[in-house]
Each structure stands twice: as C-alpha cells, then as structure tokens.
Amino acid sequence: MTNSQTIAPPSAAVVQTRDLSVFYGQTEAVKSVSVQIEPNQVVAFIGPSGCGKSTLLRCFNRMNDLVPGARVEGTVEFQGMDLYAPDVDPIEVRRRIGMVFQKPNPFPKSIYENVAFGARINGYRGDMDELVERSLRRAALWEEVHDRLNVSALSLSGGQQQRLCIARALAIEPEVLLMDEPTSALDPIATQKIEDLIWDLKQEYTILIVTHNMQQAARVSDQTAFLYMGNLIEFGPTDKIFTNPVEERTEAYITGRFG
C-alpha cells in the first residue's frame, strides 16, 4: 500500500475539500464545505435527509459528473492532487477511491465475475483467482461463498450481496472507500457484520461513510461531520460530537429533536 512518489508530511490529510459547493441547476446542495480527512480514519457524515451528505460523498470520486446538471465549485484534493483539475481522469480517481452504494447492486453475473470485473477493466495483470479470494476474504465473505464462486451473485442474501459489493470495491485496491448508507437496506445482523468489517478495513483504508443511523456513526467512526441544509455545521472527533457538541443544532439532531 506504499506509494513511492508521495512524500507525506506528518499530519497530511488523505482527502480534503476547500470551499466545496455543489449545485444541481440553481439549487446549492452543498455549500462551501471544507473538511480534512486523515488516513486510516472512519469519518461519518450525518444529517437529516436532503442535507447534502450523499452529494458531498460523491464529490470524492467524481460520481457527480454522472448527474446531469450537477456543477462543482471549490476544490477536492486527494493526496495533494486536485481531483477536479482538467487533466485528471475520473476513471483513475474512481480506481483509487472506491464506492459502496446504499442498496446492494451486484452485477447479474457470478460471484467471481463480480469481484474480477473491476480488476479486468483496469488491466489487472496478476493472478485473478488469488485477487478474488483475497478480496472476498477482506470483505469477510470468503468462508460463506468459497465453494460456489460461479453461482449468480443475485442468489446471495442482501447482507452477503453488500459484502460482495465491498469485496468488488476492494479488488481494485483503492486507498479510500466511500460508503453511502451501506446498511440502510439490511437487517440488524447483516448490519452488524458490515460494521465489524468497517472496523477491520480501517487498518488499510480511509473510510468515508454516510449514514442515517446515529448509533452506527457513534459505533464505527473516529470523526463525525454533521451537515444541515448543505452546510457543514460541525466536524470533529466522534465522541466529542456525540457527548459534547459545540453547536446547538448538532446537539438537537443527535438527541433526536429533529431529523
């Protein structure tokens, strides 16, 4: 996982935004947000529906490029590189910053092919079987599927499908993993497994997770960002946000007075 050409300063943020705004037509969904995210942290983005947290997350791997009418202002930097610079290829950005979606969305192909797809299209030259196994192991799915890699991914349960989607994202060896409400479509047991997994994956990756579930944010994250109506209201260590928030609105949201 070492990157030879990057000379990281001591407190280097792996990703950071400066005055980042996102517009959908005339609507400003994210308003001048600046955050710095350090490596090997789990950062939770919380806030009520429509607060811009998913939109913000999609800026980190340029998925907003695919939304017609979306416009991004300000900068997003990944290891000091401006992701929105004209010479940056979004294909490369997405290879290095993986994403897991709200609903499990495996391809209607075999388990093996789901994991191998990203590696194939990105010209992976190594041992594909080994990569598939390693990715499935890292996503804590190998034990359950190792004897049926060729069956359709759609035959898996929802929780397994989501872990397959995580394995698929890990197979292209990203440095950052974006998770957009990864457990909102899952039952509590499947959710538990994904949360345990996030905990393990933190050793190797920086994880940005959007969640509606405040207990989840409190359980899995090191840092929490609270967004409200497109503004970043508060950002800091999770235990501080949850026990002693600075902002009135943060406290109101955390304690369930609105949301």
Place this chain on the structure above:
Amino acid sequence: MTAPEVGNGRFQPRRRMRNVLGQLFRALFLLATCVGLAVLLVLLVDVLRTGAAHVSWDFVTAYPSRFAERAGIWAALIGSLWILGFTALFSFPLGIATAIWLEEYAPRGWLTRTIQTNIANLAAVPSIVYGILGLAVFVRWLEMGRSVLAGSLTLTLLILPVMIIAGQEAIRAVPNSIRLASYALGATRWQTVSRQVLPMAMPGILTGTILALSRAVGETAPLIIIGALAFVPFVPNGPLDSFTVLPIQIFNWVSRPQPEFHDIAAAAILVLLGVLLTFNLIAILLRNRYTQRS
C-alpha cells in the same frame, strides 16, 4: 347472507358489488383474449385446409410456372432468405448503435428530444412510403437497380425505427444502479455499456429484432414499388441480382382468376409461416441462452 360489517357505519364497503365488478372485468379480459385466438385459429385452419395438400418438396423446390400444378416457390423462398439476411445484417448493428447512442451517450436536450420524436414518427409511416424512398434513393440515384441490395436497404429503413425504439426500451430497463456500480469501479462509458448494459439488455433487444425482422419478411408493398419481380425463374446469386419474395409470390397467385392458383397461394402462406416460426424459434433459443448466462 352478508357478514356483519366491521366499523361504525361510516364505511359502505359494498363488497358484493366490488367483487362482482372484479369478476366481470376478469371475464371481459378473457373474452378479449379468446377473440384474438379464435380469429388466428380460423385463419390457420382455413389456410391449412386449402394449402396443406399442396405443400410438398416439389412445390418448395420448383420455379414459378404458368401451370398451377407445376408452379413452386423456390425463387421466392430463396429471395426472402436473401432479403432477410441482408436486412438483418444492415438493421441490427445500425439499430443497436443508434439505441445505445440515444440512451447512453446523447446529451439530454432539445436535439435529442427532436430526434427521438422523429424516430417515433418514422415508425408510424406507411411502408409504401419507404418503398417510394427506396425507389428514388437506392434503385435510381445509387443505381442499385431492382436488386436484393436495394430491397433489403429499403426494408432496413422501414424497420429501423422499430428496432431503435425496442433497443432503447431494453437499454432503459437496465437499472441505473448497475451503471453506477460499473463507473465506481473505474469503468469507462464504453466498458460499462459493452460489459454490463448490453448483456443485460440483449434479451430485450433480440425480442425487438425478431419482431422487426418478422415484419420485414412479411412486407409486400415497398418491394413491389422498388420493382421486385412477380415472375422470377431463377434464384439470386448475389446482392445485385433481381429477386422476388414470398409475399409477392402469394400476392401474385391470389390475384389470378384460376382457383388452382389460390390453392397454391395458401400452400405458399404455410411455407412463409413456417419460415417465420423457425426464425422466431432460433431467436427465442438465442435469447434464452443470453438470459441463462446472466
């Protein structure tokens, strides 16, 4: 007979009435289905009764003749297959490519909407108009003459709108989450389209292609306009040869006064139906293979 009503009288469930209405519509829909099936059945039985006796290997392999008992459909059958093959060759890639562009590449705007509307309109243009277009453009201007090539290009124009629309429907039915998943793994647009979207859309695209090509095989009017011959004592040896097709042969025989010719027309209809069914069967098998793989 009525069960005790739950509630406090503010609901008037009229359950009996609602159930009767439900049954009524069910019967109505069944009746509608039966009408269609019955007409088809009568048609088939009628053609079978008239034509079945005349279908034989000699009938299939004989060239047309002035005498009904010696006449056959070899030229028309082979002509139809030539036309079918070339039409498929031209229309399938063009149709899919257009559908892909419209669904996956075209910017959403007035231009795309205008193109879209016009394709829908073209699908409704009477086939004879395409015949006139084919005559002007392919036969005369491009000097292809009354050839297989001119005929299949004309039919390509005719079925292209239908194929494009069917292709678009199939591509649109692929959930967007699949595209997002693919892009998020660093796939380019073409990788997403070719490896995820198209395989998932292929069964639908093939169904549309079958329907469109079946229509092409049954077309008569535009081919008459561009000058497909009614009496062809030879089979085409290349795309620039002149030709006839089964529907024209049938039309020609039906319009003769002698009843013997009407009988062999029925026999030719049976062969045409056979060709269509075989063709559809192949397409269905192909489609099932695709569905199973995904």
